[in-house]
Structures are given as C-alpha cells and as structure tokens.
Amino acid sequence: MDLSALEGIGLTHSESKVYLAIVELGSCLAGEISKKTGIHRRSIYDAIERLTQKGLISYIKTNNRKYFEAVEPSILLANLKEKEDNIRAVLPELQLKHGMAKKKAETTFFKGREGLKSVFQDQIKDKKEILVFGASTDINAVLKYYLPHYENARMKFKINVKIIYDDSARNDEIVKKKPYLKVKFLPKQFRSPSSTNIYGDKVAILLWVDEPLAILINNKKIADSYRNFFNLIWGIAKR
Numbered sequence: 001m002d003l004s005a006l007e008g009i010g011l012t013h014s015e016s017k018v019y020l021a022i023v024e025l026g027s028c029l030a031g032e033i034s035k036k037t038g039i040h041r042r043s044i045y046d047a048i049e050r051l052t053q054k055g056l057i058s059y060i061k062t063n064n065r066k067y068f069e070a071v072e073p074s075i076l077l078a079n080l081k082e083k084e085d086n087i088r089a090v091l092p093e094l095q096l097k098h099g100m101a102k103k104k105a106e107t108t109f110f111k112g113r114e115g116l117k118s119v120f121q122d123q124i125k126d127k128k129e130i131l132v133f134g135a136s137t138d139i140n141a142v143l144k145y146y147l148p149h150y151e152n153a154r155m156k157f158k159i160n161v162k163i164i165y166d167d168s169a170r171n172d173e174i175v176k177k178k179p180y181l182k183v184k185f186l187p188k189q190f191r192s193p194s195s196t197n198i199y200g201d202k203v204a205i206l207l208w209v210d211e212p213l214a215i216l217i218n219n220k221k222i223a224d225s226y227r228n229f230f231n232l233i234w235g236i237a238k239r
Contacts, residue, residue, distance in 0.1 A: 009080060011051075014039055018047040022057055023070045033068065055079065110214040117146055119197070119204045119214045124153045128200040131230045133164040134192045139208070155179050164230075164237050166191040184237035198226045 006016035014037075021036045022028060030048065034041045048068060051057045055075060059066045110118055120143075123130055139147065154161065160180045165172075167188045197204040201220040207213040217223075 009076060011054075012047075014043060014047045015051055018044060019051055019056055019070065022068050023073065027060070027067045027069045029065060029067060106218040108216045108218075110216065112212060113143060113146075115214050116143060116206060116212050119206065119216055120146070120150050122202070122216070123197065123199050123204075124150065124157065124159070126200045126202070127157050127159055130159060130161045131198040131227060131234075132161065132195060133230055133233055134190075134195040135163045135165045135169070151178070162230075162234060164233060184234060184239055186233070186237050196226065196230075198223055198230055 003013065003016040003020065006019065007013060011019065017037045017039060018033055021033050025032055025036060030041060030044050033039075033048075034044045037044070039047070048057065052059075055071060056079075057068055057070050059068045061067075110116065143150075155178070158180055160182075162182045162184075164184050164186060167185050168191060170185060193209060194205060194207045197206065201218060201223045203217045203219075203223050203226045205215045205217075
C-alpha cells in the first residue's frame, strides 16, 4: 500500500508504517510490529504512543503483555472531518487577520511605462479622489497613447483630481479645463522630476526619467500624512 495517502493526512512515515502493520496483523505485540516494519522496537513504542493519542490504535493487556489493535479505519475520515470543522470555525478570524496584515505598510516598485500604467489603473480601480503635487507635463510624452484612456475612465467614474503644477505648465494642453479636475500652480523653482499621487490609503511616487520608476505605498497613516501636506500646499498654490 502506498503510504503517501496516510502521510497526506498528517501521519509521519514511521507512524504510517506502524499503523498499516497493525491493520494487517490484527491484534499484535510490539515485537511483531518491529519485525514486520523493520523499525527499531524503541521507535515502535514512540510511534504507537503518538498513534494512540491520535485515536487510531488501542491496546489490551493479556498476561501482562500489551496487544495493539487498530481502531476501525473509518476513524481517519472522522478525524479529517473534525480537523476541517475546526479550521472552518477559525477561518473567519484568520481571514480577518490576513486582511488586516495586508493593510499594513506595503511597498511595491514598478519600472517602465507599463509599471506606470499599473499605478494609474490602480487609481481608476480605487475610484477615490486623487491629489497630485510636483505634477509633470512629461506624462504626455511618457504615456502619450495611454493617457486618453485613463482620462476617459476617470471621467466615466467621476473621479475628482486636484493637481499642483509649477508655473511652466500654465499654457500646456494638459492643464486645460476638464470635468472633475482642479489645477493650481506653484513658482517654477518647485519644478521636480518626480510627482506624488495620493488616493485612498495609497501614495504613489513617480519618477519621470528615461526609465520611469514608481513606488506605491499602501498605508493609511502615510497617505493621510501626505494628504495633509497636500492640503497645506494647495492652500498656498495659485490658480
């Protein structure tokens, strides 16, 4: 018999050999089990002790000698069912803890144009207000063909955006009036090769270089801190 089936339900290799030997031998002594399995007598007793605790074997004493017997094999299914029921009972709590853990600080790095697209697609999926400062008109060149799709999706879901550019962008096509978009400006000296997007519980830092880079941080406290900073700068920026 293939022992892997028994090992698959939680028995060790030696426990599986001992259990199968007792099933085949019927009522038997430890010496008989050792002879049949080739396992040292001392290890036989260790395996028997564990199998007894698992409710798979029992013993009777006759003339001061222990004869071991296997419990009805269907107990294996009953034990599995009990384990399954135990897991089902704690599963909701485990899933809740797992979900809470995932909400803790989580940082993801993206490279290249496709990586940037992933960040913007995540914004659409989140459907929360987007706050952007240090915004760059370089997005037109880097994501020239993707940007119209992003804008259409943003307007479809009525996602509000507030963007702070530097003054050099005032006459750029990208800042023209659009639905659900508000734009303000800071002096040119605040121009930067990076921009920061805040939405939901996330902060995305985008670096507009030859090989674009994005860092996405998923953490509510960090997002709230950046949001507070944005609101401060928004109050200073000019229309």
